[in-house]
Amino acid sequence: MPNLNDPKNYINRELSWLRFNTRVLNESLKEELPLLERLKFIAIYATNLDEFYMIRVAGLKQLFSAGVIVTGIDKMTPLEQLREIRKYILQEKSLLESSYKNIIEKLKSEGLHIRNYENLEQNLKKEVDSYFFSHILPICIPIAVDATHPFPHLNNLSFSLAVKLEDESSDSGYKYGMIRIPRILPRFYQVRDNIYVPVETIVKKHVEEIFPGYKLISSAAFRVTRNADIVIEEEEADDFMMLMEQGLKLRKKGAFVRLEIEENADEDLMKFLNSHMKIFQKDIYEYSIPLNLGSLWQIIGNKEFSYLTLQPHNPKVLPPFNKNESIFKIISEQDTLLLHPYESFDPITKLIKEASKDPNVISIRIALYRVEKNSQIVQALIDAANEGKQVTAMVELKARFDEENNLHWARTLEEAGAHVIYGIAGFKVHAKVTQIIRQESGKLKFYMHLGTGNYNASTAKIYTDVSLLTCRDEFAKDTTTFFHILSGFSKTKKLSTLKMSPTQIKPKLISLINNESRQAKSGHIIMKMNSLVDTDIIKALYNASNAGVKIELIIRGICCLRPGIEGLSENIFVKSIIGKYLEHSRVYYFKHGEPDIYISSADCMPRNLERRLELMSPILEKPLREKLIEMLHLQINDNVLSWKLNSDGEYSKIEKKSGQKAINNHIILEEYINKIYKTMKKDTTSSKAEILAKKLFKES
DSSP states (O other), rough: OTTTTOOOOOOOHHHHHHHHHHHHHHHHHHSSSHHHHHHHHHHHHHHHHHHHHIIIHHHHHHHTTOOOOOOTTTTOOOOHHHHHHHHHHHHHHHHHHHHHHHHHHHHTTTOOOOOOOGSOOOHHHHHHHHIIIIITTTTEEEEEESSOOOOOOOOOTOOEEEEEEEEETTOOOOEEEEEOOOTTTTTEEEETTEEEEEEHHOOOOOOHHHHTTTTEEEEEEEEEEEOOOOOGGGGGOOOOHHHHOOOOOOOOTTTTTEEEEEEEEOHHHHHHHHHHHHHGGGGOOOOOOOOOOGGGGHHTGGGGGGGGOOOOOOBBBTTTTTTSSSSHHHHOOOOOEEEEEBBOOOOHHHHHHHHHHHHTEEEEEEEEEETTTTTHHHHHHHHHHHTEEEEEEEOTSSTTOOOOHHHHHHHHHHHTOOOOEOBTBBEEEEEEEEEEEEEEETEEEEEEEEESOSSTTGGGTTTTEEEEEEEEHHHHHHHHHHHHHSSSSOSSSOOOOSEOOOOTTHHHHHHHHHHHHHHHGGGGEEEEESSOOOOOHHHHHHHHHHOOOOOOOOEEEOOOOOSOOTTTTTTEEEEESSSSSSSSOOEEEETSSSSSSSEOOOBBBBHHHSSSSEEEEOOOOOHHHHHHHHHHHHHTOOOSSSSEEEETTEEEOOOOOTOOOOOOOHHHHHHHHHHHHEEEEEEOOOHHHHHHHHHHHOOO
């Protein structure tokens, strides 16, 4: 028997995440992708790295400072992890820079330019100068740093220009300061429809107007990253909302964890900055390309050049939701399962909007984690509360980086008369569930939505997720219990048909894995998730592999399991899919399970399985199970967007073999949905359209 506690059998979580972000960056290298699509992946890569430093690296630094030696089953110390992270990012920096420069150079041939101020024609410089004096100078903040002017507070991810100046009228030596570039300014000034000028190059040109009487000796654009993790002492809280507001203020004062600065910066400027910030030298990164690449969305969104992005897919409303009748009638007739973003999120929005207006609806309960700023769903809940309906909204204030938006919605819902739950002490509520109670023929009838993704119509167009709509009695009982647990005191921590973390999902998954182990070589497991970190789940999969079970894992991001090791995991295949859509759904298939397939809000991570309230839902209708299994098989066979995890922890691109058909699961699913939609338009007989839809899916 292999030693399942041997650290060599596990991949470090942080290094696995870095390899995921490398796969994102590699999309920007694909010559077959449109240029702005490639630029999009650079923006995503940079935003991901910001969050990684704010949370994960900041956390490792705290562990190191606290003297913690070992943090995970791979036994890497915080210091070892920090060293490997810095080494990895430094090595990858040249790939990022070369990819960006390559794309920008090719965009020129399309007539789209990113140019520094000094590279503009004279007539354009005059136009930019006018913009500087009218829009930048009045709001930019010149900051002197000397004995009477202390070094200023710099917000997380703030962007500034450090300057070294000389007094033209005296011999007093150099002066140091900075110019804060307010976030209200666009990252790039758009001179024409097709020319973008980085704002720091405009400011640099006009430093002497900002500091009159001083000569500019040198300057350097820089950006700081702070520890942005909020630690809330919930047990001491009388007012959780007030505590969250205080936590958000403290986030702005977190310790510095990274400095990004333009390449070849004056050595005196570097010393000036770091004498005040005291950032570890290895956490200072010099770039030969613009900083704050997450702001490239400004350019990617230029409608004049939309042909340089992938053609957008318009999510479709398919049978049975194409009928012009009450959504309650449709759901009461059958369970339905939607694959987003291929199938529209509109039926979920419609369900809540219709419930808000229906006089027979007496109660709406919902768990909200991340919602968009102008949410139709939240507005419908407000309308329902204003109409006197019983509205219970679990608004998770601890949803990282969505805290302020959620605080706003929580207050607005409360003002409308809704009962708002802010969270559960010690846990995050990450479940995606709605329950609507309707009075029908003197009885109460329950309508439920259970999903893998957030109640966010915007992300539902770019994240792959699954929605189940049902009015099954067994789900009604469990969702009632779940919401009672959220809003009241309850010693009941278990559900019957649904499974809930932290008490049920992990034991259930391990039980299902072990059941396949008993089937030996006839056993088959497919698990699709964002991340696999939990040691107990990994050990169960190792044991199943040794029993001969065929195991296929589709894991977008972190995977701490090592596949393909003889005597340990030779029956485990792990792949990652990176493409047009963000793979976000969690789907768990077990060949001998009854039922054999589940959807969940939970990844296989300790935080999801032990420190969050999550739900896992069995799919009970056979046609719906088949639909999900077909989707999983399609993704397993994808040979265009897929990467294979090797036993050494590295990933290799899966390429189609000679003579093999190219299988891009994102494109195939788009085409499948579009075919059904066209069929539906030609033949308005809903039953026939549904039968054709199932056939088309299998043909795909």
